[in-house]
Amino acid sequence: MKLLERDGFDYLGTTIEVVLSCVICDTPARAFVKAVKGHSGYYGCDKCTQSGIYINKMTFPEINAALRTDIKFDEMRDEEHHAHGRSPFSRLSIGMVSQFPIDYMHLVCLGVMKKLLMLWMKGPVSLGCRIGSTAVNMLSERLIEYSSYIPREFCRKGRSLHEIDRWKATEYRLFCLYTGPVALSEILSPHVYANFLLLFVGITCLASPQLVNNFCSYANEILCIFVQNFAQIYGNDMLVYNVHGLVHLSEDVKKFGPLDNYSAFVFESYLGKLKRLLRTPNRPLQQVIRRIYERQFIKRNNDSIIKTREPKYEHTHGPLLRDLDSVKQYKEIQMDDFLISCSRGNNCVKLDNDVVIIKNILLHSNQDISIIYEKFMDKSDFFTYPISSSIIGIHKVSRLTRHLFVGKLTLIKCKYVLLPKHDSFIAIPVMHSEK
Structure with missing residues (x-):
């Protein structure tokens, strides 16, 4: 890594600069690679300088203790914290506190x-x-x-x-x-x-x-x-x-x-993909490299790659509005960050300021895409402590209108997890995807 920081690497005649953004580990691994006391030690917090209190296990009760800094870490001022010598990572241009975030x-x-x-x-x-x-x-x-x-x-x-x-x-x-x-x-x-x-x-x-x-x-x-x-x-x-x-x-x-x-979610997820590339326990590295190369080769030569925002699963069973006869109907479409469809679990979105249920996806003759939807008439807070839930986008909704509306796909702002609660639903925005 020190060589890469200094020289980068050559790719097809271009020098690629390499910068280490951060190091992601669980707590024991972070203590190991930083060569500091572990989380069970008295000075085991790698973000603040407090001395732990042992109550059958090591505890850290202070919430306002002095914070560690990259400079103090490099100078190894806290001898109790730096009980295992100097980390090899300290030879790199990386903040030993600021660039080792908590996972x-x-x-x-x-x-x-x-x-x-x-x-x-x-x-x-x-x-x-x-x-x-x-x-x-x-x-x-x-x-x-x-x-x-x-x-x-x-x-x-x-x-x-x-x-x-x-x-x-x-x-x-x-x-x-x-x-x-x-x-x-x-x-x-x-x-x-x-x-x-x-x-x-x-x-x-x-x-x-x-x-x-x-x-x-x-x-x-x-x-x-x-x-x-x-x-x-x-x-x-x-x-x-x-x-x-x-x-x-x-x-x-x-x-x-x-x-x-x-x-660490993305890395844990990708480990599963790597493991599925292996067929035998012999020469795993070679197997992984060959399978990845094969997939890249197929992708470069495949002209039928699905494009984002291309609707799928055409059907003819509505619902439709009277003035929308000359359209194609579809069941789902992949957006930039999430998938929406007409099925439960994937059909609740925010359109303008309304929580709506998608009933149909339409492709017009000019290639514009719109949705047929119903919207919830009642929208209120799910909780008010420690903050009104609507301020962070979480709503209690009920009374789904029977009237159909049509709206542009581009007006969709987010997708909701819609969970039943007695005679209403709780709509919580999806904050991530597990691709």
Whole structure:
């Protein structure tokens, strides 16, 4: 990497400059490659200088401790933190603090969210946060019901809590950012649910490309409140590194953008694709390179590559408006960032300021594309604490009009996860895709 930084590399006669943006690891790996104390050490936080407190496990209760800086790290001022020598990465032109962001896949999804679910299901009775077997079964039934409402952008639709030992990181993310707030209402006690909403809103603000610029500082404030309340609800001994790390997330977001810009999700996903390229355990590297080359060769020579915004699955069974007879009807179309269709789970979008249900996709003779839709007449807040949900784009909707409208495809602003809630629905914007 030091050679690449200095010289770049030659590609078809052009010198390509190589810049290391950041290093993405889980917490133990980050401590290893930085050659610093791990998260179980007294000075194990790699973002602030506080000394941990051991309460059966290492905890980090402070939320306003002095922050580490790249300069102080290079000078190795904190001897307790730099107990394992100097990292090879320090030879590169990279900030050893600022360019080693916290990965929220491990910290939030596999860390805090998993810990919360385990506390609710199996935590000490004395804490008063366990929900009981009846509530666990009710929550599991809701998650299974919601699976048919999850859009195609999600590779996993969610499973019962009885299978939580086999949940993947994407399932914890689905629960944390989409299904959890709806499923947990009326199951958790009010103060425990309110504390979870702090986590939900904070991570939503940091994960959403539409919200992150205006709500980053606010997200940090409520995540700090979440950590403080977490100690009061679940005990000071629960303030382990994963929970404490929430107070540092916003600083990384300010530098690198929304959480999914630098999370490990994309790498974990691509590992599966690489593994599917292997046929035998012998010479795996050669197999991967050959399969990738073959796919690139096929792609270059294939003239039938599907273009974005090209509708698919033509049909003739409507619905249509009277003045739209000379059009072709389709069932789905791939947008730049998401897919929309006429089927449940993929048919709820924001058009102008309305939450609408797509009933048909039309291709006009001039190649313009429009949609036939119905819209929800009633739209209100799903929650008002810690902020009115409509401010961050989350709505409680009901009363779907029977009147059909037509609108241009270009007016669609986002896609929703639409989850049932009694006689209404909760519309939550899709913030990412799992391609």
